[in-house]
Amino acid sequence: MNLPWAEPYRIKTIEPIRRSTRAERESWIGSAKYNLFNLRSEQVYVDLITDSGTGAMSSAQWAEMMLGDESYAGATSYYKLKETIETVFGFPYFLPTHQGRAAENVLFSAMIGSGPESGKGLIIPGNSHFDTTKGHIEFRGAHAVDCTIDEAFDTQVEHPFKGNVDLKKLDAALSRKDVKAPLCLVTITCNSSGGQPVSMANLREVSALCRQYKVPVFFDSARFAENAYFIKTRESGYADKSIPAIVKEMFSYADGCTMSSKKDGIVNIGGFIGFRSQEAWRKASTFNIMFEGFNTYGGMAGRDMGALSVGLREACELDYLESRVGQVAYLGQRLTDYGIAVQRPYGGHAIFVDAKKFLPKVPKEEFQAQTLGVELYLEAGVRGVEIGALLADRDPDTHENRYPALELLRLAIPRRVYTNAHMDYVAAALANVKERADGIRRGYRVAWEAPIMRHFTVELTPAK
Numbered sequence: 151m152n153l154p155w156a157e158p159y160r161i162k163t164i165e166p167i168r169r170s171t172r173a174e175r176e177s178w179i180g181s182a183k184y185n186l187f188n189l190r191s192e193q194v195y196v197d198l199i200t201d202s203g204t205g206a207m208s209s210a211q212w213a214e215m216m217l218g219d220e221s222y223a224g225a226t227s228y229y230k231l232k233e234t235i236e237t238v239f240g241f242p243y244f245l246p247t248h249q250g251r252a253a254e255n256v257l258f259s260a261m262i263g264s265g266p267e268s269g270k271g272l273i274i275p276g277n278s279h280f281d282t283t284k285g286h287i288e289f290r291g292a293h294a295v296d297c298t299i300d301e302a303f304d305t306q307v308e309h310p311f312k313g314n315v316d317l318k319k320l321d322a323a324l325s326r327k328d329v330k331a332p333l334c335l336v337t338i339t340c341n342s343s344g345g346q347p348v349s350m351a352n353l354r355e356v357s358a359l360c361r362q363y364k365v366p367v368f369f370d371s372a373r374f375a376e377n378a379y380f381i382k383t384r385e386s387g388y389a390d391k392s393i394p395a396i397v398k399e400m401f402s403y404a405d406g407c408t409m410s411s412k413k414d415g416i417v418n419i420g421g422f423i424g425f426r427s428q429e430a431w432r433k434a435s436t437f438n439i440m441f442e443g444f445n446t447y448g449g450m451a452g453r454d455m456g457a458l459s460v461g462l463r464e465a466c467e468l469d470y471l472e473s474r475v476g477q478v479a480y481l482g483q484r485l486t487d488y489g490i491a492v493q494r495p496y497g498g499h500a501i502f503v504d505a506k507k508f509l510p511k512v513p514k515e516e517f518q519a520q521t522l523g524v525e526l527y528l529e530a531g532v533r534g535v536e537i538g539a540l541l542a543d544r545d546p547d548t549h550e551n552r553y554p555a556l557e558l559l560r561l562a563i564p565r566r567v568y569t570n571a572h573m574d575y576v577a578a579a580l581a582n583v584k585e586r587a588d589g590i591r592r593g594y595r596v597a598w599e600a601p602i603m604r605h606f607t608v609e610l611t612p613a614k
């Protein structure tokens with residue numbers, strides 16, 4: 151018999167978590183204005199709000215923390231990270247930042263401009279942009295153009311690389327005469343379309359097309375290692391290649407990258423920008439010094455740079471990726487067994503529950519995915535996050551609500567944190583909600599919202 155995967159680590163330290171009663175949760179979620187971001191973490195039993203910064207570090211990473219060099223300039227920890235980034239990604243230049251959105255801020259300040267009008271007439275094409283990425287683009291008056299393949303927008307279509315860029319859509323965007331593209335941004339894996347990977351062939355083709363238009367390609371690479379694992383297991387010609395070799399080839403098609411290290415870096419905070427060109431690095435470093443810190447720390451403590459230099463290499467270990475992606479698929483399979491529609495195939499870091507199929511009676515104007523998120527919390531103290539109309543914000547020009555093709559409840563799994571018993575608990579909780587789904591007919595109305603990125607801080611009231 152083939153042996154199943156099992157975690158390539160054992161547990162040395164535990165952190166207690168506690169279950170609560172339904173009455174407690176009803177009171178807490180009301181005080182939180184039905185926004186799961188407003189809950190205290192002690193009010194949550196299994197926290198799947200994000201896989202960002204929530205991973206468990208290894209003993210090797212903790213050891214590296216003690217070796218952290220906190221020198222302002224030229225710290226040893228900076229050079230450890232520099233060497234790792236050059237080895238893993240092949241980028242000779244990089245800037246540390248305090249997290250991924252800071253990397254976006256610095257890079258876009260250099261490439262789009264830093265004022266609210268500086269992006270007028272500019273577009274940033276790519277696959278579905280991450281929310282903070284879109285926020286940084288729109289804040290500058292530029293537009294994010296989503297060129298993801300159509301298959302990504304149907305949760306039930308089986309396509310191995312739903313993060314792929316549609317080359318026809320990209321060509322149409324790049325050939326427009328009324329707007330210019332200062333860069334193309336490919337998100338790997340594509341978070342907003344369900345943690346779906348981009349194939350090597352697609353990365354190669356995007357790179358070639360952009361080169362014709364002389365547009366640089368950057369990868370938003372928070373989950374680069376999970377993407378590499380999917381290339382190895384799903385794309386022909388890569389089964390026998392090592393993860394580090396696949397990662398190297400992926401990034402050979404990019405001029406640079408932004409990275410939130412809180413995901414596949416397996417650290418709690420941190421980020422960076424990688425560059426192939428010294429000139430681009432120099433231009434961005436002025437903004438890095440202004441917004442983040444001097445080039446050899448840029449918003450990160452020395453110890454965090456050290457832990458990241460270890461985490462990036464650990465993330466490329468095949469045994470780790472097998473158990474990581476395997477656990478996500480385990481949850482996906484449990485939900486599928488209960489007849490719950492989730493994004494197929496299963497993504498790399500999260501399972502995305504199709505809320506339109508789960509709660510068909512709730513009108514889209516009352517936020518189906520958010521409603522499902524609140525119901526799951528009430529049921530069992532499990533916290534997911536809405537990827538739907540609240541996240542999509544209003545159109546910056548018309549101020550109308552934007553209703554995306556998909557209303558998803560994302561259950562993001564922190565790295566090396568929960569066991570499959572926790573996954574069983576989550577799946578059973580959602581199955582219980584499904585049993586009473588027919589009676590859930592109303593959702594929520596917005597009582598207060600911020601002008602952009604409203605989903606973090608929105609206040610809701612039950613619709614009546």
Ligand SMILES: *Cc1c(COP(=O)(O)O)cnc(C)c1O
Pocket residue numbers: 202249250251252280282283337338341370371372373409410411412413420421
């Ligand atoms: C998390 C993330 C970001 C933003 O990074 P932060 O570290 O949260 O600021 C950008 N892009 C993608 C794809 C991400 O997943």
